[in-house]
Amino acid sequence: MDRLPRRRQLLRAGLPAMLVAPLAARAQERAAVTIDEHDYFPRELRVAPGTTVVWTNKDDTPHNVVSTDNPRAFRSRIMDTTEVFEFTFAAAGTYSYFCSLHPHMRGRIIVG
Amino acid sequence: MRNDEHPDHGRRHALECMLWAGSGLLWTVAGGIPRSSLLGSAEAHAQSAQGSFSFVHISDTHLGFNMAPNPDPVVTLRESLDRAKSFNPALMLHTGDITHLSRPGEFDRATQIINGARIETHYAPGEHDVVEDDGKDFYQRFPQGARTGGFYSFDQGGVHFVCLNNVTNLQAGKMGMIGAEQMRFLEQDLAARTASTPIVVFAHIPLWVVHEPWGWGTEDSAQLLRLLARFGSVTVLNGHIHQTMQKIEGHVAFHTGMSTAFPQPAPGSRPSAGPIRDLPPGELRKLLGINRVSRVQNDGALAVVSSPLEG
Numbered sequence: 207m208d209r210l211p212r213r214r215q216l217l218r219a220g221l222p223a224m225l226v227a228p229l230a231a232r233a234q235e236r237a238a239v240t241i242d243e244h245d246y247f248p249r250e251l252r253v254a255p256g257t258t259v260v261w262t263n264k265d266d267t268p269h270n271v272v273s274t275d276n277p278r279a280f281r282s283r284i285m286d287t288t289e290v291f292e293f294t295f296a297a298a299g300t301y302s303y304f305c306s307l308h309p310h311m312r313g314r315i316i317v318g
Numbered sequence: 319m320r321n322d323e324h325p326d327h328g329r330r331h332a333l334e335c336m337l338w339a340g341s342g343l344l345w346t347v348a349g350g351i352p353r354s355s356l357l358g359s360a361e362a363h364a365q366s367a368q369g370s371f372s373f374v375h376i377s378d379t380h381l382g383f384n385m386a387p388n389p390d391p392v393v394t395l396r397e398s399l400d401r402a403k404s405f406n407p408a409l410m411l412h413t414g415d416i417t418h419l420s421r422p423g424e425f426d427r428a429t430q431i432i433n434g435a436r437i438e439t440h441y442a443p444g445e446h447d448v449v450e451d452d453g454k455d456f457y458q459r460f461p462q463g464a465r466t467g468g469f470y471s472f473d474q475g476g477v478h479f480v481c482l483n484n485v486t487n488l489q490a491g492k493m494g495m496i497g498a499e500q501m502r503f504l505e506q507d508l509a510a511r512t513a514s515t516p517i518v519v520f521a522h523i524p525l526w527v528v529h530e531p532w533g534w535g536t537e538d539s540a541q542l543l544r545l546l547a548r549f550g551s552v553t554v555l556n557g558h559i560h561q562t563m564q565k566i567e568g569h570v571a572f573h574t575g576m577s578t579a580f581p582q583p584a585p586g587s588r589p590s591a592g593p594i595r596d597l598p599p600g601e602l603r604k605l606l607g608i609n610r611v612s613r614v615q616n617d618g619a620l621a622v623v624s625s626p627l628e629g
Contacts (some may be wrong), residue, residue: 225585243589243592244532244592265590266385266593270418270449284446286419304491307488308447308591309489309490309492310492
C-alpha cells in the first residue's frame with residue numbers, strides 16, 4: 207500500500223471525511239508529468255510547496271518514478287500504460303528522480 | 319605458467335578470425351534481419367548434431383505484455399518452447415524479464431508454462447522481474463541465486479556456467495552494473511577453472527556497450543573482461559534488447575537473444591526503445607525466437623545459432 211499517496215490511503219482506510227478534508231485542502235495545487243517515449247515531459251517542473259505532482263504513463267512500456275535522494279523522497283510502484291503515481295511536495299527543494307527500469311530517463315521537480 | 323593463460327593480444331585480429339572460424343557462428347539473413355554467417359544453416363545444424371552437448375537460450379518472455387505487436391505473448395512463448403524441445407537440449411538459460419510487471423500472477427503463469435516444457439532451466443533476473451520488493455517474487459520462485467541476490471555458477475557438459483545480475487540497484491543515468499561483490503565472487507569462482515574450460519556467462523543486460531543513450535550496456539563490463547581474459551572460449555549470452563547482436567573481443571563471443579514477446583528497434587533507429595508496434599502482417603514471428611548453443615568441436619568452442627519462430 208505504500209505506493210498510494212497519503213490522502214488516498216486515508217480514504218481507503220475509511221476515515222471520516224472531516225479528517226480527510228483538511229489534508230485535501232492543503233493539496234489543492236496539482237501539476238502533471240507525462241511519461242512517453244521513454245522520457246518525462248517536462249523533464250524539469252517548477253511547483254509551489256504543497257503541490258501534488260501526478261505522473262501518468264502514456265508509454266507502451268512500463269516505467270516508474272524513483273527519487274535519487276538518500277533516503278529516497280519517493281518511489282512509485284511499477285506503472286503500466288495509463289497508470290498514475292502522485293506525490294505531494296510539502297517542502298521546498300530540488301527533487302531529482304529517474305526510472306529504475308530505464309535509468310537513462312531522468313527528471314527533476316523544483317519546489318519553491 | 320601455462321601457455322594458454324595469456325593469449326597474445328598483439329595478434330588479436332588473427333585470433334578473432336580463428337575464433338569465428340572455429341566456433342561456427344551462424345548469423346544469416348532471415349526476415350530482413352541481418353545476421354553474420356560463416357556456415358550454412360544445414361551445415362551448422364549438422365555440426366551441432368555431432369556435438370555431445372547443446373542447450374538453448376531464451377529471453378524476455380514478458381508475460382503480462384498485452385499490446386501491439388503481440389497481444390498474447392503466452393502463445394509465442396509456447397511456440398518458442400516447442401522449438402526449444404525439438405532441439406532436445408541439456409538445459410535452458412533464461413536471461414530475464416520473465417514477466418512484464420513483476421506481478422505474482424505473471425510469475426505463476428510463466429512458471430507453469432516453462433516448467434511444462436520439462437527442460438532444466440536456469441534464470442538470470444531482468445529488471446522487470448526484480449523491480450518491486452527487492453525481487454521477492456522472483457527469488458521465491460527461482461531460488462538458485464536467492465541467497466546471493468541473483469548470481470551463481472554451475473557446471474554441466476564440461477561447460478562452466480556463470481549467472482550474473484546486472485539489473486539491481488541501477489543508478490540514474492547509468493547502464494547496467496555488476497558491482498564489486500559479484501566481481502569478487504567471479505574472481506574466486508574462476509580461479510579454480512583451467513583456461514581450457516569453456517565458460518558461459520549469462521546475464522540480462524548486454525555485457526558490452528550496445529547503445530549507451532538507451533542504457534544498453536554494463537558500466538563495469540571491462541573489469542569482467544579482465545577476469546575472463548585467460549580463458550580460451552568464453553560465450554556471453556544476454557537479453558534485454560529483444561534482437562540478435564553479436565560481437566567478438568579477444569576470446570570472448572558476445573551474443574544477445576531475441577525476445578519471445580515483442581521486438582525492439584535497432585539501437586538509435588527510433589525515438590525510444592519501446593516495442594516495434596507497426597510491424598507488417600506476418601513479420602512478428604520472424605523477430606521472435608530463441609538461440610541454440612552447441613559444443614561443436616573438441617576444443618571447447620561453442621556455436622550459437624539464432625532460431626526465429628518463422629523464417
